[in-house]
Amino acid sequence: MPGFEQPFLPAATELLGPRGLTIDPELMGPWLTDWRGRYTGKAIALASPADAGEVAAIVALCARYGIAIVPQGGNSGMSGGATPDESGAALLLSLRRLNTIGEVDLAARQVSCGAGVVLQNLHEAAEKVGLRFPLTLGGKGSATVGGLISTNAGGSQVLRHGSMRAQVLGLEAVLADGQVWSALTPLKKDNRGFDLKQLFIGSEGTLGIVTAATLKLEPAVAQRCVLWAGLASIQHARQLLLMAESALGNALEGFEVLPQNCLDAVLTNVPNARSPLTAPHGWHALIELVSSDPAADLSGQAEQLLAGALSAGVIEDAAIAVSEAQAEAFWTLRESISGALRAKGAAVQHDISVPVARMADFVSFAIPEVERTWPGCGAFAFGHLGDGNVHFHVTAPAGAVRGIWEEGPGKSVSQMVHDLVTQWHGSISAEHGIGQMKAGELLRLGDPVTLGLMGRVKAALDPHGLLNPGKLLAPRGGNA
Numbered sequence: 293m294p295g296f297e298q299p300f301l302p303a304a305t306e307l308l309g310p311r312g313l314t315i316d317p318e319l320m321g322p323w324l325t326d327w328r329g330r331y332t333g334k335a336i337a338l339a340s341p342a343d344a345g346e347v348a349a350i351v352a353l354c355a356r357y358g359i360a361i362v363p364q365g366g367n368s369g370m371s372g373g374a375t376p377d378e379s380g381a382a383l384l385l386s387l388r389r390l391n392t393i394g395e396v397d398l399a400a401r402q403v404s405c406g407a408g409v410v411l412q413n414l415h416e417a418a419e420k421v422g423l424r425f426p427l428t429l430g431g432k433g434s435a436t437v438g439g440l441i442s443t444n445a446g447g448s449q450v451l452r453h454g455s456m457r458a459q460v461l462g463l464e465a466v467l468a469d470g471q472v473w474s475a476l477t478p479l480k481k482d483n484r485g486f487d488l489k490q491l492f493i494g495s496e497g498t499l500g501i502v503t504a505a506t507l508k509l510e511p512a513v514a515q516r517c518v519l520w521a522g523l524a525s526i527q528h529a530r531q532l533l534l535m536a537e538s539a540l541g542n543a544l545e546g547f548e549v550l551p552q553n554c555l556d557a558v559l560t561n562v563p564n565a566r567s568p569l570t571a572p573h574g575w576h577a578l579i580e581l582v583s584s585d586p587a588a589d590l591s592g593q594a595e596q597l598l599a600g601a602l603s604a605g606v607i608e609d610a611a612i613a614v615s616e617a618q619a620e621a622f623w624t625l626r627e628s629i630s631g632a633l634r635a636k637g638a639a640v641q642h643d644i645s646v647p648v649a650r651m652a653d654f655v656s657f658a659i660p661e662v663e664r665t666w667p668g669c670g671a672f673a674f675g676h677l678g679d680g681n682v683h684f685h686v687t688a689p690a691g692a693v694r695g696i697w698e699e700g701p702g703k704s705v706s707q708m709v710h711d712l713v714t715q716w717h718g719s720i721s722a723e724h725g726i727g728q729m730k731a732g733e734l735l736r737l738g739d740p741v742t743l744g745l746m747g748r749v750k751a752a753l754d755p756h757g758l759l760n761p762g763k764l765l766a767p768r769g770g771n772a
Contacts, residue, residue, distance in 0.1 A: 300357040301337060304383075307349055314338050323367055323384060324376065327434075331372040331728065334380035335362070342389050344464060344472060344503040351501065352470025354383055360758045361385050363497035365439030366410065368431040370643065371727025373443065373496045373763050382761070387438045390503055393417045401509040402461055404476055407438025407502045414507075423509040426453040430627055438502045444494035446723030448546045448580075451678035453510070455723065456493065462506030463489035468499075468754040476506045491749065496725055497760040499753045511584035517594050518580050518619035521601070521610040522573030526551075526677075529577050530652040531606045533678055536579060539597050543590060546580040547678035548626050554674050557632035558625050568611045568622055577607075577677075578626050580619075629674050630683070636670075638688035638697040642709050646718030648680035654716050655682060661712065662686060666705055681722035684709055710737060726764045734764070 305313050314320060315337045325332040336359065341347045354361050360382040364374040376382045390406035393414065397403065398421060405414060411425075411432040418425050429435065429447040439445075441463070445456045453459070461478035475489055492500050523529050529549045536544050552572050559565050569576075581590045594612050601607040613619035633639060646654045659671040668689025675682040686705050688697045710720045714737045726734050735743065743765075750757075750765055 300353070300359055303353055303357075304337065304339065304350060307353060308339060308341060308346060312340050312342060312346065314340075320384070323364060323386065326372050326375045327368050327431075328370065331375040333362075333376035333378050333382075335376045335382055335384040336380060338384045338386060340386045340389050344390070344466065347385070347387070347390070347501060347503050348466045348470045348472050350383075350385065351466050351468070354758060355469050355756070358756065358758070359383050360761050361501070362760055363387060363438070363442070363501045365408065365436030365442070366431065366434035368434045369439065369443060369727060370724035371721070371729040373725050373727030373760070374439070375728070377728075377762055385501065387436065387501070387503070390438070396421050396423065396509065398423070401511075402478065402506055403509060404462070404504060404506045405437055406504050407436060407441070409437045411435045411437070411440065418509050419512060422512045424512050425459070425507060426510045427456060427459055437505055437507070441493050441502050441505055442495065442497050443725035444723070446676070446679070446681065448548065448676065450676060450681075450723075451547055452542065452545050457490070459508050460489060460493055460505055461508050463492060463502065464504040465492050465500035465502050468756070468759050472503075473500065476504060478506050491753075494725075496727065496764045498750060498764050499759065501759070513582045513584060514586040515583045515588050515590050516580065516616075516619065517582075517590035518578070518613040518622050519594050519598065519610060520568040520613075520622050521577045521579065521598065521607045522569045522571070523575045523577060523607050524573065526575050526652045526655050526673075528606050529575050529677055531604075532577055532579075532601055535601055535604075535606065536597055537678075539600070540581060540593060543581045543583055543588070543593060544579070544678075545582045546578070546676075548578040548675060549677040549682075550576050550578070550626060550629060550674040551672065552576070553670070554629045554633070554672050555625065557636065557672075558628045561632040561635045562624075562628045565625060565628070566621070568625075569609050571609065573608055578622055626674075629672075630685070633672060633685050633687060636687045637690075638692045638694040638702065640686050640698055640702040640706050640709075642684040642686075642706060642713075642720070643681070643722050643724040644684050644709070644713045644718060644720060645679070645681040645722035646713060646716045648678070650716060651677060651680045651682065654712075654718070655684075658684070658709070658712050662705065662708065665708060666701070669705065679722070680718075707733070728763055731762065731764060 320338045362376040388408040390408035392406045394404040440456045462476040464474045598610045655673045662671040670687040672685045673682045
């Protein structure tokens with residue numbers, strides 16, 4: 293590849309112009325390290341095409357010269373999927389300039405937009421016309437539509453609306469040879485063969501580069517009710533979830549759980565944080581109800597649910613937020629857990645799922661099993677119980693050096709967690725993607741038939757392994 297660098301750069305510069313291509317280390321630097329600071333790479337150059345046509349042209353040029361491509365959106369991924377390796381052999385391809393939001397179709401409740409549109413901007417565009425895009429996450433100020441699609445992002449609203457895959461009605465992508473595949477017009481019924489857009493959703497830029505999408509929108513929220521419940525165990529939280537699903541139907545927007553030790557970590561590390569309840573409880577549940585009907589009685593439904601759960605011995609105490617400020621304060625407690633656990637020192641984090649019905653039992657089994665096997669470590673599970681997805685963090689023993697422990701014993705801890713998840717028929721990546729962080733673990737634990745099929749699809753669409761090498765599948769082509 294280095295022999296091709298000299299003719300490639302002048303051709304790329306001529307194609308994209310000075311705004312569209314740079315080799316300036318200061319301009320490239322911030323985009324060569326993932327936001328968590330775990331991975332840093334090098335690149336031939338940073339390309340920033342202005343539209344899908346320029347994306348197609350630069351991809352075709354890369355195909356001609358055999359240049360690998362690492363697509364990048366907001367650089368807010370959790371698994372190093374948008375960071376090049378240290379070889380300096382790849383082009384870092386930013387989609388951030390593809391940030392156009394089309395006119396919202398109110399009747400169809402849909403909108404087409406570029407891959408570089410920031411999630412928060414999409415939210416605001418929908419809200420202006422009385423609609424909403426029903427997917428949100430902590431990085432909404434930087435995460436882009438293309439990145440969300442490429443990683444099949446989740447978030448706190450998956451319980452009701454599904455992951456990003458469920459929001460995509462149409463898609464446009466550039467293939468490894470520079471061809472543009474466009475299917476932006478959604479059809480309710482279409483049986484002309486494979487649903488090809490599903491290949492690109494969740495493929496982390498290894499099969500094609502998403503340049504635009506048509507997305508589903510929902511009516512705006514007219515009412516919101518947020519409640520907090522204290523419970524003796526995560527099994528009781530599971531019972532409460534079943535009661536909520538039965539009683540609330542589509543009003544149930546989110547159901548999050550966290551143990552007391554996670555709440556304690558937040559209360560210790562976040563200034564002015566206050567517990568919603570007066571006494572400690574083994575576990576806590578954060579529940580959100582929403583309705584597009586201004587006349588809906590969400591508070592009444594919440595009170596009825598909590599009264600029934602209290603009477604049945606499912607919950608020990610509860611509180612209903614009396615204002616938007618208090619509702620946001622409840623959510624801030626949940627969203628501050630990861631940061632509070634990081635403040636404890638060295639740790640390894642896992643984004644896992646098992647069948648929804650088994651998650652409570654898995655957590656009850658896995659936490660003591662990990663802590664018994666690794667004395668001095670602390671295991672913490674919190675997150676989206678209704679989706680069968682929790683974030684399973686393991687903190688290091690006292691005195692462990694951050695950065696060293698994670699690369700030593702921490703790797704063995706992670707392997708144990710992933711082994712347990714696999715034994716329980718779960719996934720080692722529920723919503724954050726595989727990236728480069730879990731590529732080895734996917735190859736170690738993945739079903740050989742599944743990996744073989746994925747490798748054959750990769751070989752068919754990207755035979756030279758130029759699209760995001762080393763991510764998701766095996767390096768340079770992924771022929772597992």
